[in-house]
Every structure is written in C-alpha cells, then in structure tokens.
Amino acid sequence: MANSDGSAPFRFNVTKTYPARGPLQQYRVDTTTAFTCCRCGQVKKSKLITTTGGTWDRLLCNGCYGRLLSIWEIKSGSLDDTERYDELHRLLTSLVAEAEIAQAASLIRARDQRAEQLSREAMVVLSTAEAVASSLVAAATELDWSAAIIGLCKAVEIEALRLLVVPLKASVTQLDLRSDLSHRDMQRVARFCTGRGTPPELGTLAHFLTAASDPRRGLASSTLLASFRLLVRSWPASDWLFAPDGFPGSVTGLTRTFRNPAAHTELLDQTAYQECSTLVQGEDGILWKLLVATTG
Structure with missing residues (x-):
C-alpha cells in the first residue's frame, strides 16, 4: 500500500524517475522487487515499476506499460480523428487472442439472438471489445477501457455503413x-x-440524416436524397433513422459521451464502458434498432 503522502512504499527504493506519459509514471528501483501488476494480475519481479493514476496502489509490469503507452501515444498524438479511431481500433485487435475473441462472440450470440443478424466484421469488432473488457482485472486502467469503448463504437459505424451507405x-x-x-x-x-x-x-452520418429530414436545408432537388427516399420506403420502421431522438440523437450521444473522449486524452473507466455497451448492444441498443429500421 502506498504511503499517505503518495510516496513509494518502503520496499521500493527509487533511483530514477522517468518523464510522465499521461497517467503513466515509470520509475527505476535499486534492486529487483516483486509486485502484482494491476492490469494482467500476475506477480512480477523487476527494477522497472510503473504507477498509473498517480498511485502506488496500482502498479504495472513493463509489458503492460508498453501496451498502455501505445494507447496513450495514439490518444495524445497529432493524428486527425478518423486516423486516431482507426489506429486505436487496430491496437485493440492486438490485445487479445483469436480464441478469446471467438469465445466472446459465442457469449454475445447466446445473450442476444439478434447478434446473428450482424455482419461478420461488426461481430469481430464487438467481440474483440468484449474480450478485452472481460480480460481486465478489477483494477485495470482507464486507458484499457478507452480502447475497448472505441471497439463498441466501431461496431456501430460498421453496421451503419453496411445497412445505410452501401445500399x-x-x-x-x-x-x-x-x-x-x-x-x-x-x-x-x-x-x-x-x-x-x-x-x-x-x-457525418448523423448529420446527413438530420439534414435529410429538415425542409429548411433546401435539399428538395437533391438527387442523393431522392434515391435515399426510394430506398427507405421499403423499410417500415425507418422513421427512427430520421427522428431527433432516433439514430441522429443516439449517435451524437455515443460520439460525444464515449467515442470522442476515448480517442483523446480523457480517461474513461469501467463504468463508462458498461454504459457505452448498454447504449450500443443493450436491450434497446443502437445496433438492434438500426437492424429493425433497415429491414423490409
């Protein structure tokens, strides 16, 4: 347990303090010392110790530090938002093994039969996020949860493109x-x-659908919207796509509350992940409403 003043516990004799990287702070101690990594849960012995969130009660091994540092560097880097989302998504897929992803996919399908209607790509992304989340120990860092949240949001984006934009x-x-x-x-x-x-x-999709249903936008002569209207006329429940509290409002909430903070330097915890998961794949999740709204 850390000392009340935030300094290292007695067994750690710090000889060097490295520059902080966001919530991560690495130290070198004078001799190999045993500790339990708060991320992987394994007992490690090392001269390199990393704290997370500014407390010695949450220590990271060097392997976990490297993974989380990669997430932080993407979140704090100079990539534009689209590239940032893609990089975090690519990193997410490297955090768990294929067997864990397959197991998570089976659990998702067992929990909700509607998952059978999702594309293979969306299921892989969704189950990867679930696999990452289920592999985290209770004291896992906010950087982990941010990466998993990106995966949930990516699944919605994949299905929105498949069901709306590709047709x-x-x-x-x-x-x-x-x-x-x-x-x-x-x-x-x-x-x-x-x-x-x-x-x-x-x-962009949320904005497009909002504009499509707004007569003040001067889009009566739009060839694109004329074609889109023909398309949605075969979908009896498509009104949800255009209602302010339907797809546009749901996606705006998803991006502002979860995806954008997760992709930038804000830190999101397990509670945020669970709230995002409910919004995406809960009983009335965006994914299921999107499937219903685009079914003929």
Missing part, C-alpha cells in the same frame, strides 16, 4: 450527383457514393 451507393451508381457534391450537408456522403472519398464516419 445508397449502389442505388446512385448511374446518377449525376454534381449538385450534391457541392452541398455542404451532402458532400461527404456524395463523395463516397461517387468513389471519391472515404466512408463517412458516425458524426
């Missing part, structure tokens, strides 16, 4: 979208549909 793109292949390409509310989605841009992320 829309297929429906406008032979159409002239020049007017949409020049309209600020339409151009990001229009660029993707014409093969000129990257897939729109969640915030």
Whole structure:
C-alpha cells in the first residue's frame, strides 16, 4: 500500500524517475522487487515499476506499460480523428487472442439472438471489445477501457455503413450527383457514393440524416436524397433513422459521451464502458434498432 503522502512504499527504493506519459509514471528501483501488476494480475519481479493514476496502489509490469503507452501515444498524438479511431481500433485487435475473441462472440450470440443478424466484421469488432473488457482485472486502467469503448463504437459505424451507405451507393451508381457534391450537408456522403472519398464516419452520418429530414436545408432537388427516399420506403420502421431522438440523437450521444473522449486524452473507466455497451448492444441498443429500421 502506498504511503499517505503518495510516496513509494518502503520496499521500493527509487533511483530514477522517468518523464510522465499521461497517467503513466515509470520509475527505476535499486534492486529487483516483486509486485502484482494491476492490469494482467500476475506477480512480477523487476527494477522497472510503473504507477498509473498517480498511485502506488496500482502498479504495472513493463509489458503492460508498453501496451498502455501505445494507447496513450495514439490518444495524445497529432493524428486527425478518423486516423486516431482507426489506429486505436487496430491496437485493440492486438490485445487479445483469436480464441478469446471467438469465445466472446459465442457469449454475445447466446445473450442476444439478434447478434446473428450482424455482419461478420461488426461481430469481430464487438467481440474483440468484449474480450478485452472481460480480460481486465478489477483494477485495470482507464486507458484499457478507452480502447475497448472505441471497439463498441466501431461496431456501430460498421453496421451503419453496411445497412445505410452501401445500399445508397449502389442505388446512385448511374446518377449525376454534381449538385450534391457541392452541398455542404451532402458532400461527404456524395463523395463516397461517387468513389471519391472515404466512408463517412458516425458524426457525418448523423448529420446527413438530420439534414435529410429538415425542409429548411433546401435539399428538395437533391438527387442523393431522392434515391435515399426510394430506398427507405421499403423499410417500415425507418422513421427512427430520421427522428431527433432516433439514430441522429443516439449517435451524437455515443460520439460525444464515449467515442470522442476515448480517442483523446480523457480517461474513461469501467463504468463508462458498461454504459457505452448498454447504449450500443443493450436491450434497446443502437445496433438492434438500426437492424429493425433497415429491414423490409
């Protein structure tokens, strides 16, 4: 247990203090000393000790320090948001073994049969996040939970693209979208549909759907929206996609409360992960509502 003044416990004789990296602070001690890593739960012996969150009650082994340092460097780096999300997602997939991901996928399907309707890509991302979360010991760091939260959000993005944007793109292949390409509310989605841009992320999709249902936007002549209207007319429950408290509001809450903080230097804990998981895949989760809203 740490001393009341926050200094190292008696058994650690610190000889060097390294520069802090966000919530991570590494020290060198004079001789190999045993401790339990708060992340992997294993007893380690080392001269390198890392504290997390500024307390000696939560120590990290050097292997776990390296993994968490990678997460912090992405969160605090200069990448733009889209690249940051992608890098954190790639890192997330390296944190657990394929067998753990497969087991998590089985548990998700057993818990909710609706998961069978998700794409393979979305299931891999969702089960990876679950596998990471289930592997964490009680005292795991907020950096771990941030990475897992990114995975939950990525699953929503994958399904939104599959169910909304990909069908829309297929429906406008032979159409002239020049007017949409020049309209600020339409151009990001229009660029993707014409093969000129990257897939729109969640915030862009929420904005697109909000604009689509707002007559004040001056989009009555939009070729893209005319095609989208034809598409959604075959989906009886598609009104949820456009309602302020439907897809746009749900996604805005997901990105502002969870994804954006998780991708930047804010630290999110286990409670935040559980709240995000409920929003994404709970009984009335975004994933299930999205499936219903896009079913003919």
